[in-house]
Amino acid sequence: MTAYMDHKDLANETIDAARIQEITDGAHRVLDLIAQTEFTSGREEGSVTLLAATKTRDVGEIMAAIDAGVHMIGENRPQEVIAKIDGLRYACLQRGIVLGASDMQTVARLDETDDPEALDRLPLHLIGQLQSNKIGKMLPDVNTIESVDSFELAEKIARRAAAREQTVGVLLEVNESGEPTKSGCAPDEAFELALRIAQLEGLELQGLMTVGAHVDDEREIRRGFAHLRDVRDRVRDSDAEGTATCAELSMGMSGDMTYAIDEGATIVRIGQAIFGDRDFK
């Protein structure tokens, strides 16, 4: 288990008013910047979804972000999902929201509403690496796995999902910058790989994901985002089996979200600009 999990109780639900205010202000600033960038980039209003990247944040902090209007939650590590899911699910239901892939039996057990289908939904994505022995644990909770970067992993997820008679969303992660520390498939393999993954039963290929280049050169960062968009367009226009749903571009973090939106992002994954600096990595 990662060391910081021993230092911080991720299931903690109570945070003080000052911390709630800090997170509320952060989320509102990010939502404003998204709206402003949609406008200046000629993007349709509301076409960019704000995913709060919640690694190292506890249930209380995440609920403050949800109350401030973030659209979805992204966790990096299966262990963090497991530590937080019960608390998050319950707190969401108290607000009339169903979190993640909760099946209706789970909802009915936790909630007394007459019509659970009528509740709002808040998606939960996995945005960090997934080892195959954790797939089964994640399927009851997450709607979409953004970090699929090989056919082998996609096939394993598909098999587990099909066995549960479930369809799970996946994004193909592409290492656009080529930095060796980053996960993701090679950019020139992305198109073929996306077409193969799209055919798998039990999966829905929903789009592509990348982490922007860790450089100061704006053109270099934009080049990776633009290439991801180009791959998405070619996959979607291929008419190949299972590619019609390939619509999402998950790209842009706290430092490069305006470039990403300008290049066509549909999901931006934001941590520090909402929650402040991370104490633990």
Ligand SMILES: *Cc1c(COP(=O)(O)O)cnc(C)c1O
């Ligand atoms: C942490 C993380 C983010 C958010 O990064 P910030 O710099 O905190 O906005 C986005 N995507 C992934 C995959 C992450 O691990």
